[in-house]
Amino acid sequence: MNRQSSTGKEEFKRKETMNIYSISVQSLKRRRTKTFFLIFGLVLAVSSVVALTVISKNMSESVSKDLDEYGANIIITPKSNELALNYGSLSIGELSYDRSNLFESDVDKIKEIKNFKNISVISPKLLVVDKIDSLQTLIAGIKFDKEYALKKWWKIDGRIPEKASGVLLGSEASTKLKLNLNDKILIKGTNFSVVGVIQPTGSQDDAMVFIDLHIAQQLFDKGENLSLIELSALCYDCPVEEIVRQISQKLPNAKVSAIRQSIDSKMAAVAKFEDFSFGISIVILIISLLIVFTNVNSSLNERIREIGVFKAIGFRNRDIFKIVFFEVLIASGIAGLLGYLIGIAAANIIMPLLDSNAVIGFKFDPEIFLIASMLSIVVGIMAAFYPAYKATKLDPTVAFRTL
Template identity: 20%
Template sequence: MIINKNQRFIIKTVLSSLIRRRSRIAVALLGVAIGATVLLGMVTLCYDIPRQMGQEFRSYGANLLLMPTNNQPTMDMAEVQKAVSLLPRDKVLGVTPFRYDTIRSNQHPYTIVGTDFNQVTKTSPFWQIDGALPQNPHEIMVGTDIASFAMLTIGSKVTISGKSKQDSRFEEEMTITGIVKTGRAEDNFIFINLHDLEQLLEEKDQAEVVEVSITASEAELKQYIDTITSQSTTIEPHLIKWVTQSETSVLGKLSSLLYLVTLVVLVLTMICVATTMMTVVMERRKEIGLKKAIGAHNKSIAKEFLAEGLVLGVIGGTIGAFCGIVFAQVISTNVFGRSISIEFYLIPITIAVSAIVTVIACLIPVKRAVEVEPALVLRGE
């Protein structure tokens, strides 16, 4: 690109002005850099917070339920696997099946729950387990209310009895390996490996409820539900509304807060730049008056000041953009304990926004500059 003499003159004038007033320009540059830092950092957090918060919310439990359709008591696990395969694999954190039945122990009725202990810690990380999860046959875990009622401890042996689905009776001695506390219905259940329960019930590969923990927004979950519903006639998916609605509400409010903070910082950046440039205009009144006296047009004077603002915006935006990456990483590491995903296309956008904000901030000082009367200024008035 060829630069003509007029453009070269403007560039030299702009650079000369910036260098001669470097102390004042440094203040404006710092303001622009801080604004760009906050802008990129906050916008990056807004983009990545759904992923970060989604993982944090998964500590409160699953957000999707799979249940049998048409009031059927159970569903086939092969059909469950087909339904789960319709979900994005990289977003699924855990899939936990549950099977319920009634048993007796010491003449008292209890609910026994068969589950996959490897998965239950992924979909229900809030479970507080004293002891260990059952790993071997004839091992169980009991809820804290049952343990208190029956005065059971880790290592206690209990005999459970019941009836299989084939109407044959069973009676087995079990060892307690852990006591679970959730503050919910689980405190009144006995937990056993799903495979072991299936052997007692003489029925395989069946589940009554399957909990799925997946990193997704409420809108995405509804799309997944529609997909599963259209592809499966035996499984009915449901949102766990209290989890998904709470997550959506918190994310919405947090994003609004971050955008508000960003807006406030940009306004303060504009004020900082406008104040600095206004001071520069006042200092250069004689210079502006002299230029106008020897024939400079208002347009050329305006171009000069706007060019200074543009240079400030680009330099400050560039510095702030890279500082914003560090800022976002520090916030994410300290708040969420994990690194953030950087959207690198936001860097040029941040620089462009910084330049636009700076140029807008220069409009009032430019107006004052073009209003300078050469005759009054040169007379010292």
């Protein structure tokens, strides 16, 4: 008997819920104009936030990667101990001792770190000073493809050397050595051809002569020794300090340093994009919240008689609240889906105007879709809560006076 009674109550509650749900659906169908503006207000909020989120995310990644790839932000040098030498109050320099060495094999060790995917360029170098035409000159043995990827600002008259017999001159080195394109240059008894001259950069590169790394190691009998290794690390989704820590563990005899100024400026640029998007999103959310609130409140004011009838036939306050709640929930679900699709479409239209290389596409992003759905529901419920609460407090006798 108790089981039948319990089953009967559950069946009654189920039918009651379905009845309330059907009332909400029919109400949305009858008031199509109100429903349109309710969904429109939510779509405005969701699509704007989705578009700004996608644009901000892609712009942040794009800006960060552009900055990350525009020069080194980690430098690896041999570890050494230094002792300051003083005679009385006179400083006579520093003495280095217990100096370690860097080797080409260390580059392979760097590739073994956990966050290697965050490193875009590894450029090993060998620096030596030698006489060229009786002039002391700084010679850099490099891997030309890696160095050029690291220093995209280089403007070269001529081309990057493709063969081991080619050299690249800085602008000052070209002037000092009186060498131009296609001239021959003698380094350590070996003839090379000048295939490119770097236009002035305002850096130490202007005074240098660049040759192939392996050729430099052979000419100066350096084996696999390196003077330093420069890295460009993508610090958008991994702190560069973490990459420094991982490399330091792999290379205990090397000094791994992050170029702090470079990193700070990069992250500041990325943060500006995110702050701008967040501020605009908040403004749009407030506007949309007001639109939805006004719409729901106006709709309920027009339904005073209907609510009075519901109460007169036995609907409780929570039933009235559920009717409004279901209406907003249904509208929010539709708005969440439409807002996501419109937001992605808007981002695809706007992004190419901001970044010609940007490609977003319509690939489904479950994280952003979840944000869109939750945002629509939260905004809808927040905007409808007070009007729904006010409707539950309506006196049926007041409602019938309007008949």
